[in-house]
Amino acid sequence: MTTLNGLPAHVLLVHAIVVLLPLSALLLVLSALWPAARSKLAGPNAILSVVVVILVPITTDAGEWLERRVASTPLVRTHTELGDTALWVAIPVAVLALLVWWRGRETRGSQGRTFLGPASKAVTVVLSVLSIAAAGAAVWDIYRIGDSGAQASWQGQFSSTPAPRGPGH
Numbered sequence: 001m002t003t004l005n006g007l008p009a010h011v012l013l014v015h016a017i018v019v020l021l022p023l024s025a026l027l028l029v030l031s032a033l034w035p036a037a038r039s040k041l042a043g044p045n046a047i048l049s050v051v052v053v054i055l056v057p058i059t060t061d062a063g064e065w066l067e068r069r070v071a072s073t074p075l076v077r078t079h080t081e082l083g084d085t086a087l088w089v090a091i092p093v094a095v096l097a098l099l100v101w102w103r104g105r106e107t108r109g110s111q112g113r114t115f116l117g118p119a120s121k122a123v124t125v126v127l128s129v130l131s132i133a134a135a136g137a138a139v140w141d142i143y144r145i146g147d148s149g150a151q152a153s154w155q156g157q158f159s160s161t162p163a164p165r166g167p168g169h
Contacts, residue, residue, distance in 0.1 A: 003047035008062065010059060010062035010065070010066045011066075013062055014059055014146075014149065016054060017056060017059050018051065018146050020048060020051070020055070021052050021089070021142050022138065022142055023048070024093055025051055025134070025135035026095065026135065028049070028093055028096055028131050028135050029046055029131050029132055030097070031101075031104075031131075032100050032127050033131070038100060038104050042097070043099050043101055045097045045100075045101070046094075046100075048097075049090070049093050049097040049098070050094050050166065052090050052093070053094045054088045056086045056087045056090045057087060059083075060069055060083050063083055066133045067080050073152065074154035075154045075155060078148050082141075083145050085141055085145070086142065087146055089134070089138040089141040092137070093135065093152075096127065096131050096134050099127060100127060103127070
């Protein structure tokens with residue numbers, strides 16, 4: 001995928017990652033820590049997090065296509081290198097979201113398993129700590145990637161003073 005409606009696909013797809021990965025990270029933490037949220041959010045978040053893992057390589061491939069069509073600057077290279085890390089923070093969020101969902105599913109089943117069920121405090125603590133760590137890493141990484149992309153796109157491309165307007169504006 002290279003362009004959508006005449007625009008580079010990367011500049012459109014990146015918005016999905018910037019919104020959906022932090023959203024999935026937030027839902028992961030809520031689902032891991034709050035049983036009431038888990039019953040409502042874990043399933044949809046498991047799906048969302050897998051969609052994000054699928055979208056990340058599509059977005060980075062579109063970004064690499066775009067990289068070959070813009071001037072190679074240190075900012076562009078930095079953004080490209082950081083962009084390659086997105087998959088490595090999206091995967092843990094998805095794996096943990098699937099584990100949190102599976103745990104809730106097993107608990108509600110007819111053979112409620114103790115190891116995966118709420119009776120296992122050790123699993124609760126481990127999943128909670130890992131979820132917080134993975135979510136924090138994902139949000140921080142996406143912030144860094146997005147900031148570097150904005151810097152690469154916009155640095156030196158606008159004036160701090162308003163542009164002169166013609167009559168009637």
